Amino acid sequence: MFVDVPLRAxxxxxxxxxxxxxxxxxxxxxxxxxxxxxxxxEPGAPPLIDPNYYADSRDLHAFVAGLRAAxxxxxxxxxxxxxxxxVLPGPGVNDDGSLRAYLRLEPQHLRSPRGNLSxxx
Numbered sequence: 001m002f003v004d005v006p007l008r009a010x011x012x013x014x015x016x017x018x019x020x021x022x023x024x025x026x027x028x029x030x031x032x033x034x035x036x037x038x039x040x041x042e043p044g045a046p047p048l049i050d051p052n053y054y055a056d057s058r059d060l061h062a063f064v065a066g067l068r069a070a071x072x073x074x075x076x077x078x079x080x081x082x083x084x085x086x087v088l089p090g091p092g093v094n095d096d097g098s099l100r101a102y103l104r105l106e107p108q109h110l111r112s113p114r115g116n117l118s119x120x121x
Contacts, residue, residue, distance in 0.1 A: 013087075014088050015087055020084075021082065023070040023071075023073055024070070025063060025066030026066075027059055027062055027063070027066075030056075031059055032053060032054055034050050035049075035050050035052065036048070036049050036050075053107040054107070060100055060104075064096055064100060067089070067099055067103070068099075088102075089102035
């Protein structure tokens with residue numbers, strides 16, 4: 001996904017809106033499974049949501065590969081006139097361990113007005 005605004009977790013520093021762009025990756029078939037549970041008997045209580053990102057190490061491996069692909073796309077000549085220096089995760093974050101650490105900082109998700117439920121028990 002390419003968007004003309006810098007998308008980042010609120011806890012991470014980065015460019016302001018209008019001062020950057022984002023090349024993002026997403027898993028279409030993640031293997032990790034989270035949970036949604038009732039917080040209690042009160043109907044209005046917000047649910048307890050645990051996305052359990054990266055519970056399956058294959059998801060983290062796929063995101064590292066996606067981040068490397070996004071960087072390759074970002075270095076394309078077609079983006080030369082817009083590209084400055086990489087801000088997140090930053091030009092010094094290159095080895096697999098550092099990339100995994102960055103991805104674990106504050107995983108983001110795409111918000112979608114639908115849900116997926118398993119019928120498995």
